[in-house]
Every structure is written in C-alpha cells, then in structure tokens.
Amino acid sequence: MKKNIMLTLALVLSLLVSVGISFAGETIKVGAGQPITGRFAFAGKHINQGLMDSLNYANEQGGVGGMQFQYIYEDTGYDLQRAIASFKKIMAQENPPMMYGESTGVGKAMAPEINSRYHVVYGSTSFSEELSDREKNPYTFVSGPTYSQQFGVLLKYIAQQPKKNNAPHKVAFFYSDTEFGRDPIPYARELAKKLGIEVVAEEVTKVGAVDITSQLLDLKRNKPDYCIFQGYVVPPIPEVIRGAKDFGLDITFMGTFWAMSKMLLDKLGPDAEGYMGVSPYAYWYMDDVPMIQAMKAFSKKHHPDVDYRPNSYMQGWFTGMIYVKLAQMCHDQGLPITGENLKNMLPKIKDWDTGGLNGVVSFTNTNTNATATGKVYKAQNGKFVAVSDWIRLDE
Amino acid sequence: MYIGDFKETYASDQAVFVNTTSRFWLGVLFVLLAVFPFVVGDYLLFMANLIGITIIGAVGLNILTGCAGQISLGHAAFIGVGGYTAAILSSRFNMPFLLCLPLSGCMSAAFGIIVGGPSLRLKGMYLCIATLSAQLILEFVFVHWESMTGGIRGINISPPQIFGVVLDNDFKFYFLTVTLVIICVTAARNLFRTRVGRAFIAIRDRDISAELMGISLLRYKTYAFAVSSFMAGLSGCLWVNFLKTVTPEHFPLLESVRYLAMIIVGGMGSILGSIFGAVFMTVVPEGIKSILGLLVSVFPNAMSFLFPLQQVIFGLLIVIFLVFEPHGLAEIWRRIKNYFHLWPFDH
Numbered sequence: 001m002k003k004n005i006m007l008t009l010a011l012v013l014s015l016l017v018s019v020g021i022s023f024a025g026e027t028i029k030v031g032a033g034q035p036i037t038g039r040f041a042f043a044g045k046h047i048n049q050g051l052m053d054s055l056n057y058a059n060e061q062g063g064v065g066g067m068q069f070q071y072i073y074e075d076t077g078y079d080l081q082r083a084i085a086s087f088k089k090i091m092a093q094e095n096p097p098m099m100y101g102e103s104t105g106v107g108k109a110m111a112p113e114i115n116s117r118y119h120v121v122y123g124s125t126s127f128s129e130e131l132s133d134r135e136k137n138p139y140t141f142v143s144g145p146t147y148s149q150q151f152g153v154l155l156k157y158i159a160q161q162p163k164k165n166n167a168p169h170k171v172a173f174f175y176s177d178t179e180f181g182r183d184p185i186p187y188a189r190e191l192a193k194k195l196g197i198e199v200v201a202e203e204v205t206k207v208g209a210v211d212i213t214s215q216l217l218d219l220k221r222n223k224p225d226y227c228i229f230q231g232y233v234v235p236p237i238p239e240v241i242r243g244a245k246d247f248g249l250d251i252t253f254m255g256t257f258w259a260m261s262k263m264l265l266d267k268l269g270p271d272a273e274g275y276m277g278v279s280p281y282a283y284w285y286m287d288d289v290p291m292i293q294a295m296k297a298f299s300k301k302h303h304p305d306v307d308y309r310p311n312s313y314m315q316g317w318f319t320g321m322i323y324v325k326l327a328q329m330c331h332d333q334g335l336p337i338t339g340e341n342l343k344n345m346l347p348k349i350k351d352w353d354t355g356g357l358n359g360v361v362s363f364t365n366t367n368t369n370a371t372a373t374g375k376v377y378k379a380q381n382g383k384f385v386a387v388s389d390w391i392r393l394d395e
Numbered sequence: 396m397y398i399g400d401f402k403e404t405y406a407s408d409q410a411v412f413v414n415t416t417s418r419f420w421l422g423v424l425f426v427l428l429a430v431f432p433f434v435v436g437d438y439l440l441f442m443a444n445l446i447g448i449t450i451i452g453a454v455g456l457n458i459l460t461g462c463a464g465q466i467s468l469g470h471a472a473f474i475g476v477g478g479y480t481a482a483i484l485s486s487r488f489n490m491p492f493l494l495c496l497p498l499s500g501c502m503s504a505a506f507g508i509i510v511g512g513p514s515l516r517l518k519g520m521y522l523c524i525a526t527l528s529a530q531l532i533l534e535f536v537f538v539h540w541e542s543m544t545g546g547i548r549g550i551n552i553s554p555p556q557i558f559g560v561v562l563d564n565d566f567k568f569y570f571l572t573v574t575l576v577i578i579c580v581t582a583a584r585n586l587f588r589t590r591v592g593r594a595f596i597a598i599r600d601r602d603i604s605a606e607l608m609g610i611s612l613l614r615y616k617t618y619a620f621a622v623s624s625f626m627a628g629l630s631g632c633l634w635v636n637f638l639k640t641v642t643p644e645h646f647p648l649l650e651s652v653r654y655l656a657m658i659i660v661g662g663m664g665s666i667l668g669s670i671f672g673a674v675f676m677t678v679v680p681e682g683i684k685s686i687l688g689l690l691v692s693v694f695p696n697a698m699s700f701l702f703p704l705q706q707v708i709f710g711l712l713i714v715i716f717l718v719f720e721p722h723g724l725a726e727i728w729r730r731i732k733n734y735f736h737l738w739p740f741d742h
Binding site for chain 1: 436437438441442445538546547548549551554563564565638639640642644645677680681684687688698702703705706
C-alpha cells in the first residue's frame, strides 16, 4: 500500500514538473525591480502597474507567436543596494531575457555586468543620456527621448516661435543640483547656441528648495522669454511660477517629462494656465489616441475603479510595448527570444506606429538607444493640450 | 568532563578563544564560509559580498563609537573618501588593486584625523554635529569637484585584478571580501588586547579619569578616528571595486545613520555586534520583502498596502530588539551561548 502511495506521488510530481517545464517553454519572462515604496513611490507604483498592464494586454492580444509574457517584479524601495539585490535575485531565479530597473544609479551600477555577463535587454525609469549610449551600453534603452533630447525638442520648438522685436529668443535653465537636474544641461547649452537661442541665466537649487528668492531676482534681472525646469517633480516649480507672477515677469515656464504631470498642474491650480513642456507620451484624457482607447478598455475590464492614470503609468506601458515589439521582431525572424537577439533588434525598430502613445518611433539613431521624439504640450483648464506635432530631433 | 573555564594565567585571561569548543565552532564557521560560494547562486553571493563590505565599515564605526565613545555621523563620507580614492587611483593611474586598497584606507584615515580634530574640544551631541558637517562638506566635494570626482556622474572603473585573476563576478569577489573581513575583524579584536584599545575604552568610560591615568586624549582620540576611518576607507574601496562605479549618491547622510543603527542594534563596543548588526540590517529587510512578496503574489490587490509595510515592520523590529535587549544582538548571542555553555548538565 505504502509503495503504491509513493508511486502515485512520484507520478504526480513528475507530471507536475513536466507540465511546469512545458509551461515555462511558452512564456517570455520580463523581470523588474520597481521602486514601489520609498522616495520614488509616487511614480514607481504607476510605472509598475503600467508595465504589468501592458504585458497583460499583449497577452490578451495573443502574446507573441502563442507565447505569453510573464511579469516578475520586486519592490526595491528606491535603494541602490536593494535594487541590485533584486536584479541579481530575479536573474538567478528566473533568468529573463528582459529586465526593468529603477533610477540612473542602478542602471550605471549594473551596466558592466549587463554588458559582460547577463546580456539582458534593460529598460528603466531613467531618461539619462549616459545609459542610452548605444556604444557603451548596447543592452540598455530609454523608453522615450533622453532628457537631452527632451531639451532638444523644447529648444527646437522655441526656435520655431516668432521672435520678439527680431531679437534672439532668451532662455533660462532652472535645474536641481542632482544628476537628474544636470544631465541635459551641457548638451542644451550647445544646442541653444546652434539654434541661435541665447541662454541668459542658469539657476541651480537643491531638490525641493524652499527659498528661491535669489533665483527669482536673477530671472528678473535677465528677463528670459522662456524658463525650462529640469530635475524637479513638483517643488519648487509652483513657488517659482507664482513668484515670477508676483514680480510681473513675462516668462513662459516649461518642463521635461517628470515636471509634466497632473500632480504638478493640480498643485499649481489656476497658475498652471500657460505652463508648457515636453512629454514623450499622450495623456490619459486624450480619447482620440487609439492606444489610450485600448488602455482605457483594458482598465475598465481589470481595474474598474480607476479613473485616471498619470504619465508615469504611460512610461511603464510604453516600456511594455517595446518589450513586446522586440520579442515580436525576434519571433518574426525565427530567432529564439534571448537577450542577445532582443538587443540586436533594438536598432532595427523603424517607423513603428505606437498607436499615438509615442508617435511613430524609430530607434535607428546611430549613437543612442532612445526615441528622440517628443511633443510639446500646454496647460489649459488643468489639462495638457498638444501645441505641436511629434517633433523628431534627428530630422 | 567539561565544567567551566578556569583562567590560571594572564595569557589565558587575554585569550581570544577561551576553549576548544569555541575554536571548534570557529573552524566550522570557516568551513561553511569556504563551502558557501560553491553551493549558492548569484543573489546570495551578492548579499554575502554586501554584508562583508558592510561588516568592515561597521567594525570601523564600532571602534570609534562603541569602543572609544566618539559619536560619528560622517562614517558614510569616510567610506566615500576611500571609494573615490580607489576609483581615482585605478581609473587615472591604473594602479593595481592591492595598492589602491591600503592607499584608500590611508586617505580616509587622513580625513578622519582632520575631522577628529574637533573631538578634543567637543563631546557627545556636539561632536555628532561636527562629524555631520564633515559628511555634508564631503558630499558637496564629491558632487562639485567635477575634474577629480566626475561630479554627479561619478567614475566608472574596470574590475579589480589580483595576481592575474580578474574579480569580475560575485563568486570571485567573495573570496576577497571574506579574506578582508577576517583580517579586519581579527585586527579589531586584537586591538582591544593592546594598550591602544584599552585606552579607547578608558576614554569612552570617563575621559577625565583616562587623562589622569596618563592617557593622552589627543593621541588616542586621533588614533580612534584614524583606525575607524582606515577601515571605512577599505570598505569604500571594496564597495567601489565591487560595483565598478562610484557616484555621490552611494554615500548619503542616511547611510551614516544606517551604520550607527547597525552598531546599536548589533551591540555597541562589540566586534561581534558589528557583524550581527551588519547582517541584521542587510538580511532582515530582504527577508521581510520576500515574505511580503509572497503575500502580494497571493493577494495582488493588496500590493499598495503590503509593500509600504516593509519599512514599518523593519522599524518596529529594531525598536522591539532595543527594548528587549538594549545591549544589542551580541548580548542575545552571549546569553544563548551561556545557556549552552554547560549544557546538558546545567545547574
């Protein structure tokens, strides 16, 4: 009797194992260390949800060649050590061909091992110039334009605007004293010079700085037409905009991706009117965008209580779309879905219609694994309205 | 039959390992440490390296704060000085790792001596603030001395090489980390069998009495800062070579606070406590995360509630440990050991 039980057990176990193996063969794993808690949680939880929903949406559409995506994620608490630990844990346990991670710091710390050892396609929350450098980090991509490219889009837009009294446009850069803040500035200075835009002031503050009087006085002295923020999420942008208003300054304030959220507009209230900026993605309320419609239908089905998704969610969703696209390209060419093959597909993404979420996207630039595409938006009645078409920087 | 330890000579009183049992268990530990990398995966090896690097830093801080009584909130910055020294020496001068390592320690020690200067006039909270300012100044230097430190973007270095072996993965690095941890822990343990170590303790217990006994406060407080920072420098050098990159974000003020918490939870003034503290502060958050991760996979909708709980649970655990054992984990360990000391013939 006992022998029989053992035999049955062994049979069931071996069956389970074989089923497990066959399941494993039909999934494409995507691993992620997400900052769901900690300083970056305000965006991290939405990025995580966006990426998860995007892959599930792809699964509902039939996956890639019948294979389904499996999303494996961990919370990293926006902590470098924990994020690296999560990366290694997921790689050791699941060995996915695609990974997602938080912050520029983690990307930089993992880059040597990604390039030499893990050979895994790596997306992240970062829009850093350095990470997108194709020559140095061929496996790492940026889910949109880098900060430099975002500045490029804004400067290109400014250059196209009519000049006041035929004088060159005057721009100020207002950035935080962090990597996030300083990343695009050298490039932006150069590009401004090339486009004939005069950079009249550069204001640097700590993150979340409260006292911005000296910067405001400097803006008053230099009278820029435009002031571009970089390296902030909310503070001190509202204080600067209100302060400038009190001083009676006629400046158009602009921001890049992280300063283009509904959260900021809500904080600004009526002062948001006329605030501008660049974003690589469409917004949740843009119902005429096909991908937003798909997103909303998916959300209605799976998260009926959700009534808004911020731009960080769009970033997660778009990253998911890139993973799916890469896997699809590998499958179409009959190649196994490995990090190496996926990496080789990245520069081949050309004129890819993203359903309006990110315009028509190409990763064909020779030196950067980023899209170099963005749209300029302007705040009207608490919402962002597009004031330009998709601007491609390499055109 | 073994009934207790009797110390009949001064030498036996001073012995690090009092009996055969402790030597036996130490042997077991060494065997386990040697076998460990061959049986575990990348993730646990990464954690082991992380713990090892942290132990060296924590032992350094425990010498200064736990043993010599000088509170420091600048420990992360000293680790940073070591890290940057290693990165600069290796990237600019192509200096071999075995030379970078002691030089990083020395550079950090030099900074420690400078920062320790005010300790002659300042005590307790005041010294704490003085070291805090050192942390802030050094953080500023890391960010703004761009020509030297690479600014916000930091410096990338190639993996270290020792006797022709490139330590480019966690497995190879593990042996370096363990060797250095053993050297540092042994050195620290032996330090307290010397005049210098005893002078530290005398200063901690009552500096005026120590001075009356003929201990030069200037000299020994400087020693304490130098030794502590030297170890911080080694830890920084290892950290940078382990990650192969360094940015100012690696050494924030919070990291200094974490090191302080580590030695308090582990046990102030105890070398073993530093080890326990480092293990606790590194392993427990990972453990909590794994348990909550399992819960989240069962209840995916509770994610937004469960993940933030990590910090709460970890904080509570620290408080509970401190309430029930203010002398730290090392004291709990001592009690456990005492329980088994004469086991099973306890009286």
